[in-house]
Amino acid sequence: MFIEILxxxxxxxxxxxxxxxxxxxxxxGSQMGLKYLIKNTFPEKEVYAVGDELPEYLKELGEVDNxxxxxxxxxxxxxxxxxxxxxxxxxxxxTGKYIIKIDHHDDSPEFGNMSYVDxxxxxxxxxxxxxxxxxxxxxxxxxxxxxxxxxxxVTDTGRFRYRGLTSEVLNNAGYLLDLGVDVDSLYNKLYIxxxxxxxxxxxxxxxxxTTPNGVAYIHFTKKVIKKFGVTKDEAxxxxxSISTIKxxxxxVAFVDQGYSKVKGLKKGELDPSKxxxxxxRSRGVEINGVASNYRGGGHLQAAGATIYSKQEMLSLxxxxxxxxxxxxxxxxxxx
Numbered sequence: 001m002f003i004e005i006l007x008x009x010x011x012x013x014x015x016x017x018x019x020x021x022x023x024x025x026x027x028x029g030s031q032m033g034l035k036y037l038i039k040n041t042f043p044e045k046e047v048y049a050v051g052d053e054l055p056e057y058l059k060e061l062g063e064v065d066n067x068x069x070x071x072x073x074x075x076x077x078x079x080x081x082x083x084x085x086x087x088x089x090x091x092x093x094x095t096g097k098y099i100i101k102i103d104h105h106d107d108s109p110e111f112g113n114m115s116y117v118d119x120x121x122x123x124x125x126x127x128x129x130x131x132x133x134x135x136x137x138x139x140x141x142x143x144x145x146x147x148x149x150x151x152x153x154v155t156d157t158g159r160f161r162y163r164g165l166t167s168e169v170l171n172n173a174g175y176l177l178d179l180g181v182d183v184d185s186l187y188n189k190l191y192i193x194x195x196x197x198x199x200x201x202x203x204x205x206x207x208x209x210t211t212p213n214g215v216a217y218i219h220f221t222k223k224v225i226k227k228f229g230v231t232k233d234e235a236x237x238x239x240x241s242i243s244t245i246k247x248x249x250x251x252v253a254f255v256d257q258g259y260s261k262v263k264g265l266k267k268g269e270l271d272p273s274k275x276x277x278x279x280x281r282s283r284g285v286e287i288n289g290v291a292s293n294y295r296g297g298g299h300l301q302a303a304g305a306t307i308y309s310k311q312e313m314l315s316l317x318x319x320x321x322x323x324x325x326x327x328x329x330x331x332x333x334x335x
Contacts, residue, residue, distance in 0.1 A: 001116050002134040005100060008114070009038060012076035014046040016067070018093045020082040021052055022277075022304075025190075028054070029152020030080040030102070030124040032062045036145035037132060046071075052089045055233040060189065061148050072096050077112070079103075081124035083297055085111045102127060106288055106300050122164035125152025129172040146179035151186060158240075163284075163301060197238070200228040204241045211317055213325040216242040217252040219313075225256065232257060232277075239279040246335055249283040249327065250320050254313060270308050278305040278316065284334055285327045290319045 009015060015038060019031045031049050039047045048065040069092060077096030082088050083105035093099065099112030104121040121127050129149055132139060153173050157165055160173070177183065193201075208218045220235040228235075232255050239253035254276050261273040278294065280287045280303045288303045294316055296305030307313055328334060 001114070002131045004114065005102075005116065005131065006135050006138060008076055008098060008100060009042070012045075012074070012098070014048075014071060014075040016048045016050055016072065016075050016077050016093070016096060018077060018079045018082070018088050018090060019049075019051050020087045021089045023051060023054060023058060025058065025155025026123045026125050026152040027081040028058045028061045029148045029150075029155070030128050033125060033145045033149035033152065034078065034080065034128055035062070036142055036148060037128075037139060040142040040145065041139045050090050050093075056231070057190065057233075061151060062144075069095070076100070079112065080128075081105075084109060087297070102131075105298060120164065120166075122162060122166075122169060123153045123156035125149045125156070126169045126172045129153075129175060130168070133172075133175065141179055143180050146176040146181050147186065150176040150181045150183075151190075154186070155190070196229045197234055200224075200230055200235065201238055201241050203228065204238055208242045210245075210248060211321040211324070213321045213328065214248040215250045215252060215317060215320045215324055216245050216248040217254065217317060218242060219254040220256060222256045222258045225258070236277065236279050239281055243281060243283075248324075249285050249334060250287060250324050251281050252317070252320065253279045254307075255279070274308045276307045276313065278307060280305065280320070284331065285320075285323055287320065287323065290316065290323065293319065 017031050017035055019027045035047050035049045038045065048067050049062065050067065051064045072092050072095040075096050077093050077099045079088055079093060079099065079101045081103060083103055101112045101115040102124065103117045104119060104124045104127055106119050118127055132141060150173060153169065157169065204218050208216050210216050225232060225235055236253055236255045239251065242251045257275040257277060259272040259275055262271065265271060280291055282301045286300045288298050288300055291297050291303035291305040294305035294307050294312060296303060298304055307316060
């Protein structure tokens with residue numbers, strides 16, 4: 001299939017790469033890495049990366065492109081790192097002439113004209129590297145593409161610590177390093193925290209709560225976020241501050257979004273001013289099913305969701321607590 005994907009890239013003069021809403025490192029890494037690779041190989045082609053506003057830590061990978069609707073008429077659209085079509089940013093992807101999906105999420109249904117999904121790969125960026133290796137001398141790699149793809153692999157594997165890591169992923173990372181990726185610069189930008197973030201981390205360690213069977217969680221209210229002077233993304237990124245608690249194989253961060261109230265909402269419409277985004281993580285426990293019950297999804301042990309009330313928060317925590325209880329009964333030696 002890799003050759004078929006390359007042939008489609010060769011066939012089209014205009015290529016538009018889409019990704020999921022609320023981008024993370026792997027999402028941006030795979031999108032921008034693919035963009036830079038195609039542009040370096042085929043400088044005569046128009047290559048665009050479409051997406052919503054970027055968190056600060058992702059801006060170094062490149063800016064998103066604003067393009068008119070008619071650009072899609074004769075374009076190849078490639079959607080990366082997105083499991084279901086409802087999570088693709090910008091519905092115009094549907095109007096492309098030919099659509100290719102490249103993804104690595106669990107329970108990832110096909111959409112478009114061609115799909116390549118490897119649920120066992122811990123990062124979509126690693127799949128892109130796999131393709132590049134298969135394409136060989138047909139494509140020309142560059143340092144910008146290598147940096148973006150390494151960024152994606154590092155962030156989605158938790159610096160090569162998460163479950164699902166394989167020798168292929170390590171080999172792909174080595175391949176990118178050989179192209180000149182500045183690891184020191186990348187790690188300094190990703191993992192050096194400012195004072196405000198560290199103080200908020202202290203708040204997390206002093207204020208997290210737990211459920212009866214072992215779900216640790218923290219709620220970043222609008223008041224807390226304002227008090228510590230951090231962004232919503234910076235708060236959400238602290239979810240792993242409570243990842244190493246013995247007997248608590250699931251941990252969750254709830255982050256108030258603080259959107260303005262919308263007047264004239266129709267019955268049944270969700271109020272954006274009450275939106276709470278949820279990051280779920282685990283050791284061993286499969287949590288993506290619970291996430292899908294609350295407008296979300298993701299990987300077996302790393303997922304996201306969106307809720308709109310304290311009642312939904314309690315319901316989600318209860319579902320996770322039941323999962324943990326069952327997991328501990330089936331795995332009595334689990335930490």
